[in-house]
Amino acid sequence: MVQIQFYSLLRLLLKQEKLELPAVENETVGQLLDRAQQSIDTPFLDKMLDCDGQLHAGTIILINRYNIRHLDMLDSKVSDGDVVAFFPPGAGG
Amino acid sequence: MENRYSRQLLHWGQEKQQKIETAVMLVAGVGGLGATVAQLLVRAGVGKIYLVDDGFVDAPDLNRQLLYSEEDIGSSKLMLACDRLRRINSSVEINPLSGSIDSDFSLPADVQIVADCLDNYLSRFQLEAAIPDETYLVHAGLQGEEGQVLTLQKGRSQLLRQFYAGAEQPDGPIPVTGDTATVIAGLMCNELFALIDGQPKLLNRCLVVSLSDFHISFLDI
Structure with a gap:
């Protein structure tokens, strides 16, 4: 299984903190996002991706604690047992 | 003022108080978070x-920056x-860093x-770059009714700029209210004292706080 964690405004939008999906061999985090949206009633990909399918600057995606921008972005591979976190941080102070 | 700390001593005791009284800290930013954090x-x-x-000081600061008032607008x-x-506690050494x-x-x-009370x-990221290894950085941020607090140790933890890689400042002013700023500042101080x-x-x-529904969660990094 892959555990997906939603934080902050995404958690509020989706009304859930976590989602578990069966792992799929060679799946990327971008493909996992598509699968996550299909299993949730509320569309949320538009909050995270622009119209070209590129990641918005407002949301961080971590795979096992590491930002995917240090991996292969949306092409980063996700494996059985991984924890994927979606976090839109507060920027102000 | 012998008894000025008597109420907190009842809670955390003399040993912790002594550690607090010998601590040396930098508060970066004395705005929404920092004005309250520094005061506490x-x-x-x-x-x-x-x-x-x-x-x-600017007029839009006054809804949350608790050290300032109307006559301060335009002042540093x-x-x-x-x-x-210094007026609040003359026993604390307070040093301004210009620039x-x-x-x-x-x-x-x-x-x-x-x-890190910056906005x-x-x-x-520039503050973090200036911190030597082993020094602790307590970061907080907020937006609307959401906020986060996180402690990192330079050289041992991930860097904040790695964690936040790709995050960009939103266009225009960030929505911030006094209640959320004060809650996040209080949580930040609790972590600083700990x-x-x-x-x-x-x-x-990372402690992630949503005042929208009084929810907290944790994000390990």
Whole structure:
């Protein structure tokens, strides 16, 4: 299984903190996002991706604690047992 | 003022109080978070505090920046904060650091803990770059009714700029209210006091707070 964690405004939008999906061999985090949206009633990909399918600057995606921008972005591979976190941080102070 | 700390001593005891009174900290930014964080640190009796902020008080600051009032508009936050904080607790050594947090910023050598109360990613990353290894950085941020607090140790933790890679400052003013800023500042101080006591609760663990539904969660990094 892959555990997906939603934080902050995404958690509020989706009304859930976590989602578990069966792992799929060679799946990327971008493909996992598509699968996550299909299993949730509320569309949320538009909050995270622009119209070209590129990641918005407002949301961080971590795979096992590491930002995917240090991996292969949306092409980063996700494996059985991984924890994927979606976090839109507060920027102000 | 022998009994000024009597109420907190009942809670955390003399040993922790002594650690607080010998702590040396930097509060970076004395705006929505920092004005409250600095005030709580000073009231608790932290030994020495450095402050840095190159901003001036503006009318939109007054909804949440608790050290300032209407007659302060246009004045330096740094100078006002130092003055107000010294009046609150004259036993605390309060040192203003002039200038901005940029690539030339350097941290005073005796600072043990840095409180990131800044309001933009670029300054946060530049502050982090100026911190020597082993120094603790307590970061907080907020937006609307959401906020986060996180402790990192330079050289041992992920860098804040790695964690926040790709995060960009939103266009225009960020929505911020006084209640959320004060709650996040209070949580940040709780972590700062725990860290001074050698027992941080948020080391490599981001506390994510939603006042929208009074929810908290943790994000391990």
